[in-house]
Amino acid sequence: MSASRADDNGVLRRVLDTVPALIGYWDAGLRNVMANHAYADYFGLRPDEVRGMHVRDVLGPALFSSNREYIDGALRGEHQQFDRTLTDAAGQIRHTQATYIPDVVDGVVAGFVVHVVDVSPRIAAERARDDAVTLFETSMLNAAIGQAVIDASGRWLQVNQAMCELTGYSADELRQLSFRDITHPDDVAAADLHVAQLLDGERTQIESEKRYIRKDGQTVWVQRNAVIVRASGGHSDDIIIAQIQDITRRKNAEAALARQAVTDALTGLGNRHSLMAQIGALAHPRGAGIGLLFLDLDGFKTVNDTYGHVVGDELLVAVAGRITRTIGDLDIACRIGGDEFVVIIFSAASQEEMENHRVELKRAVGGTYDLASLSATITIAASVGSSWSGGGDHRDLLAVADQHMYRDKVDTRRQAVVAQTITPPNLELDDR
Numbered sequence: 001m002s003a004s005r006a007d008d009n010g011v012l013r014r015v016l017d018t019v020p021a022l023i024g025y026w027d028a029g030l031r032n033v034m035a036n037h038a039y040a041d042y043f044g045l046r047p048d049e050v051r052g053m054h055v056r057d058v059l060g061p062a063l064f065s066s067n068r069e070y071i072d073g074a075l076r077g078e079h080q081q082f083d084r085t086l087t088d089a090a091g092q093i094r095h096t097q098a099t100y101i102p103d104v105v106d107g108v109v110a111g112f113v114v115h116v117v118d119v120s121p122r123i124a125a126e127r128a129r130d131d132a133v134t135l136f137e138t139s140m141l142n143a144a145i146g147q148a149v150i151d152a153s154g155r156w157l158q159v160n161q162a163m164c165e166l167t168g169y170s171a172d173e174l175r176q177l178s179f180r181d182i183t184h185p186d187d188v189a190a191a192d193l194h195v196a197q198l199l200d201g202e203r204t205q206i207e208s209e210k211r212y213i214r215k216d217g218q219t220v221w222v223q224r225n226a227v228i229v230r231a232s233g234g235h236s237d238d239i240i241i242a243q244i245q246d247i248t249r250r251k252n253a254e255a256a257l258a259r260q261a262v263t264d265a266l267t268g269l270g271n272r273h274s275l276m277a278q279i280g281a282l283a284h285p286r287g288a289g290i291g292l293l294f295l296d297l298d299g300f301k302t303v304n305d306t307y308g309h310v311v312g313d314e315l316l317v318a319v320a321g322r323i324t325r326t327i328g329d330l331d332i333a334c335r336i337g338g339d340e341f342v343v344i345i346f347s348a349a350s351q352e353e354m355e356n357h358r359v360e361l362k363r364a365v366g367g368t369y370d371l372a373s374l375s376a377t378i379t380i381a382a383s384v385g386s387s388w389s390g391g392g393d394h395r396d397l398l399a400v401a402d403q404h405m406y407r408d409k410v411d412t413r414r415q416a417v418v419a420q421t422i423t424p425p426n427l428e429l430d431d432r
Contacts, residue, residue, distance in 0.1 A: 017047075022116035028075060028109060030055045042116070044089030067098070074100035074112035083119075095123040146222070146244035152199055154178040157239065166222070166246050168215035184211035184219060198228040198240060209247065221251040266313055267320035270334035275342055278332060279398060291348035291388040293361055294401035295323070296409065298381040300339035307374060314371045315378060326364040327357075342398065351388040358386040362408075383409035 016023055017037035024035040035050040043050075043058055055071065056064040063086060070080040080100035088094050101113040140147045146163035148156055156174040164171055167182055174182075183191050187210040197203040206226045211219050223245045231237035262274035270278070297319065304312040316339065323333045323341060332344040343361065348354045365382040385404025387397045 020118070022114065024050070024114045025103070025111055026055055026114060027111040030071065032058065033111065038116075040089070042086075042088050042094075070098070070100055071112075074102050075109055077102045077104055077109050093120075094118050095120045143243075146242075146246075148174075148242045148244065150179060150226075150240040150242060152195075152238050152240075154180055154195060163244060166214075166220065166244065167212055168218075173215075182212050182214075184213055187211050194226070195240065198226065199238060204228060209251075219248075220246055221248045223247045264335040267317055267335050269320050269324070269341070270332060272334070272336040274332075275334040275336055275344075275398075278334075278344055289348050289350065289388060289390050290397065291345040291351075291354040291357065291386060292397040292401040293343040293345065293354075293358055294385045294387075294398070294405040295341040295343070295361060295365065296383050296405055297339035297365075298383055298409065298412075300380070303378060303380070307378075311371060311374050311378075314373050315369055315380070318369050318371065319365055319382075322364050323361065326361055342401070348388055351386075354386040354388040358384045381412070383412065 016034075019036060020038065022036065022038040022042050024039065025033040027033055032050050032053050032055070035045075035047040037047060039045050039047060039050050039058070045053075045058065050058055059067065063084075066084070070082055073080045079102065080098075082098055084096050084098055086094055086096065095118070097117050097119050099115040099117075101115065102109050103111045103113060140158070140160040143160055143162055146166045147160045148163050149158040151157050155178045159171050159174050161171075164174070167174065169177070169182070179191060180188055190208070191210060194203075194206045194208060198206060204227065206224065208224050209221060210224055211221055214220055224242055225244075226240050226242040229239045229241060231239070262270055262277065264271040297315075300312065300315070303315060316335070319339075319341070320333070320335060323343065327333060327343055327345070328347055330346050332346075334342050334344075336342055343357075345354065345357055348357065362382055362384040365384075366380065368377050368379045370377050383405050385401045385406070385408055387400035387404065389397055
């Protein structure tokens with residue numbers, strides 16, 4: 001053998017021995033012709049020890065029996081590739097991918113090349129991925145709140161049963177929709193912005209409250225927590241994982257508390273807090289006329305003293321009803337305490353028009369009331385004052401209307417009579 005050929009063989013041997021994969025050549029009689037150093041790691045045999053051995057003696061009876069069908073396939077000239085788990089010389093379990101490549105010379109299989117690669121890291125990664133997927137799917141399946149996976153376009157990819165119950169849609173129906181299809185129209189723009197922020201990397205997670213429209217048309221409030229999961233294929237392959245919790249009861253309770261804060265519990269009209277908030281808003285220039293009516297019942301204390309507060313409360317509710325039916329749909333009525341009511345008239349164009357409203361309300365409220373808690377009728381009168389502003393600062397309207405109401409009370413005191421009709425006899429009440 002020439003020196004050059006010997007050098008080439010030496011280089012080839014060093015290359016084969018440095019390759020971490022197991023490489024060998026076996027002749028048609030299943031005896032080894034060449035083996036690299038990896039055989040020592042796998043089977044505890046040096047390459048020179050392996051040379052000439054039968055493949056059964058290297059693999060061992062059990063592994064040889066498992067691989068026999070692939071060996072026979074290679075001897076038939078068929079390329080073989082298969083996965084195999086084995087224990088190496090150090091007792092370490094290896095997950096491998098084996099390839100048998102037939103060596104065909106003049107149409108005859110002279111032997112085959114063996115190439116075995118340790119794929120344990122890949123198998124471990126795949127198992128970790130599968131475990132993570134199983135854990136995620138189990139978590140979704142058993143979660144008490146809605147969970148969903150959404151693609152970059154906003155379409156539902158995966159939803160759990162809690163999400164279906166929340167929205168009223170089946171999983172198949174949701175997968176035909178995007179989140180926009182079930183989002184309340186007033187919340188779509190904000191939802192789109194949040195998705196864009198996630199995809200652009202401006203935010204890594206979103207916490208927000210929004211509304212969904214259920215399949216049956218009902219509106220539900222939800223607390224949504226969403227995170228972005230990046231994909232290697234680009235933004236179009238990114239997904240969003242969301243947890244969605246029904247908070248409708250909480251939102252309804254908050255709305256009820258907010259209403260209670262500005263609502264008179266007895267009559268259902270606005271209360272003093274509501275009135276002052278409205279007047280505070282009116283203090284900003286609007287360029288339109290605004291009027292106030294201030295109403296006080298004449299002799300209401302006598303009603304309470306004579307018949308008790310149950311009758312008095314029923315009378316106040318009845319008065320509130322007449323006020324509401326008298327004013328316009330856009331006007332606001334408030335009970336600010338006791339028997340005092342204030343009405344904001346948004347449609348008034350002049351003080352003269354406010355006077356017409358004042359007379360109309362005084363006439364509507366004053367008169368006879370049939371109350372369910374009393375087997376008699378009560379006749380009562382009202383004093384009403386008005387004020388009007390053509391624009392700009394409206395903060396003095398309440399004080400002016402209050403002054404005019406007291407002027408009306410003084411002017412009509414002699415004629416104002418609170419009367420209760422009882423058959424027999426008739427009892428007349430005054431406001432002394």
